[in-house]
Amino acid sequence: MTEKVRVRFAPSPTGHLHIGGARTALFNYLYARHNNGTFILRIEDTDRSRSTDAYIEAIIEGMKWLGLDCDEGPFRQTDRFDVYRNYVDRLVKEGRAYYCYCSSEELEERRKLALATGKMPKYDGRCRNLKEPVPGEIPAVRFKMPLEGQTLVDDLIRGTVVFENKQLDDLIILRSDGTPTYNFTVVVDDVDMKITHVIRGDDHLNNTPKQIHIYKALGYSIPKFAHLPMILGSDKTRLSKRHGATSVMAYYEMGYLPDALVNYLVRLGWSYGDQEVFSREELIKYFSFENVGKAAAVFNPEKLLWLNSQYIIHAPSEKLAELVMPFLVREKIVNEGQDLDKEWLCKAIDTLKERSKTLPELASSLRYYIAEEVEYDEKAKGKFLNEKSRDLLVALKEDLASISEFSHQELEKVFKAILERHSVKLKDLAQPVRVAMTGGTESPGIFEVLEIVGKEKALKRIEKAIRTIG
Numbered sequence: 231m232t233e234k235v236r237v238r239f240a241p242s243p244t245g246h247l248h249i250g251g252a253r254t255a256l257f258n259y260l261y262a263r264h265n266n267g268t269f270i271l272r273i274e275d276t277d278r279s280r281s282t283d284a285y286i287e288a289i290i291e292g293m294k295w296l297g298l299d300c301d302e303g304p305f306r307q308t309d310r311f312d313v314y315r316n317y318v319d320r321l322v323k324e325g326r327a328y329y330c331y332c333s334s335e336e337l338e339e340r341r342k343l344a345l346a347t348g349k350m351p352k353y354d355g356r357c358r359n360l361k362e363p364v365p366g367e368i369p370a371v372r373f374k375m376p377l378e379g380q381t382l383v384d385d386l387i388r389g390t391v392v393f394e395n396k397q398l399d400d401l402i403i404l405r406s407d408g409t410p411t412y413n414f415t416v417v418v419d420d421v422d423m424k425i426t427h428v429i430r431g432d433d434h435l436n437n438t439p440k441q442i443h444i445y446k447a448l449g450y451s452i453p454k455f456a457h458l459p460m461i462l463g464s465d466k467t468r469l470s471k472r473h474g475a476t477s478v479m480a481y482y483e484m485g486y487l488p489d490a491l492v493n494y495l496v497r498l499g500w501s502y503g504d505q506e507v508f509s510r511e512e513l514i515k516y517f518s519f520e521n522v523g524k525a526a527a528v529f530n531p532e533k534l535l536w537l538n539s540q541y542i543i544h545a546p547s548e549k550l551a552e553l554v555m556p557f558l559v560r561e562k563i564v565n566e567g568q569d570l571d572k573e574w575l576c577k578a579i580d581t582l583k584e585r586s587k588t589l590p591e592l593a594s595s596l597r598y599y600i601a602e603e604v605e606y607d608e609k610a611k612g613k614f615l616n617e618k619s620r621d622l623l624v625a626l627k628e629d630l631a632s633i634s635e636f637s638h639q640e641l642e643k644v645f646k647a648i649l650e651r652h653s654v655k656l657k658d659l660a661q662p663v664r665v666a667m668t669g670g671t672e673s674p675g676i677f678e679v680l681e682i683v684g685k686e687k688a689l690k691r692i693e694k695a696i697r698t699i700g
């Protein structure tokens with residue numbers, strides 16, 4: 231029987247959930263779901279000076295928004311210091327780790343000297359064979375790395391990567407202030423949490439041989455590793471704020487759909503033939519490391535925007551109605567708690583889906599459906615609300631007042647009759663009406679707009695346009 235898959239996302243809460251972290255979380259999540267495994271969230275907050283509760287909340291909020299639900303956790307490393315210390319004691323007792331009394335000043339001096347003389351700045355092993363403790367000094371604990379030979383990392387994405395052991399430092403696993411360090415806690419936790427696959431960014435590849443030796447020293451089997459390719463900006467440097475928003479929740483603010491962002495994130499490294507748009511179910515079904523590339527992925531905000539527009543086009547209007555609500559409130563188009571007729575709102579959204587790339591764009595178009603009055607764009611007003619259109623608008627007002635059903639069909643009839651009577655083209659009437667209805671010159675088809683605006687408001691708006699012309 232094969233072992234049940236257990237994976238973890240292990241962020242350090244020193245910032246918001248960003249694009250890179252979210253991609254790591256997503257690949258873990260998909261691998262777990264694909265294999266009916268367990269997805270664990272572990273907060274690596276041992277660096278107390280940089281970790282905050284607010285960032286922990288922000289990371290959890292980001293994952294929740296993306297729908298990356300974990301099955302266990304969140305665990306916090308700061309709750310587990312006793313566990314780490316027990317493992318440290320065990321390694322010291324077994325001679326796999328040792329007390330180190332070198333002060334940080336001494337270490338810094340030696341490091342500088344090594345650099346100046348062209349040597350590798352690595353701990354020189356001075357305390358490795360100390361027989362007696364130094365009285366009155368609180369030591370750090372270092373792990374004994376092998377001094378020669380090679381360590382092979384078998385990576386599911388990178389293949390076999392070879393490291394020379396003489397490059398590996400006798401790393402500190404417990405600082406003199408009693409706090410354990412990353413490479414050690416990560417191994418202890420991965421062992422305790424029975425992690426089968428370590429899936430993380432490839433900035434951790436160089437840590438992996440060190441961790442492998444710690445597994446071996448503790449006598450535990452080594453999990454499988456999958457190091458995900460880097461994410462670069464358009465200029466091929468590591469993705470950073472210079473390339474645009476990198477925090478996941480910034481994409482919420484900008485009106486992206488979580489599924490669109492998930493779809494975009496998965497393509498940062500993973501592919502499945504030429505397919506670009508995937509449902510969550512498809513992602514879970516198709517995900518495997520075989521289709522994760524080694525090459526760095528380039529973050530392309532335009533493509534993300536395109537994907538978002540695709541998700542808006544294909545989302546059910548009921549869902550968009552829910553998603554757009556906070557933006558309608560934010561843009562002060564509706565008041566908090568204000569009730570809009572659901573069916574009507576969905577119809578309105580139907581007319582705008584194809585024209586909105588983000589939720590704020592959708593909200594801002596909905597403004598002319600929802601608002602009591604529209605404000606004219608000055609240019610549009612100047613161009614279309616003038617003497618020429620006055621008579622047409624007057625005629626339309628009268629004819630519209632007389633129809634009982636404000637349907638596409640009826641509206642079209644009314645328009646046709648006016649066009650014939652006045653010998654003008656559709657656009658001669660439609661554009662002034664569009665300005666009257668929306669304030670601008672771009673909108674869905676004019677009959678659709680009138681239908682959504684409804685008879686009462688439409689007539690008021692035409693009247694106002696006529697008054698504006700004077």
Ligand code: GLU
Nearest residue numbers: 240241242274416430434
């Ligand atoms: N806490 C590490 C980080 O945020 C991740 C460690 C790991 O996945 O092994 O980079």
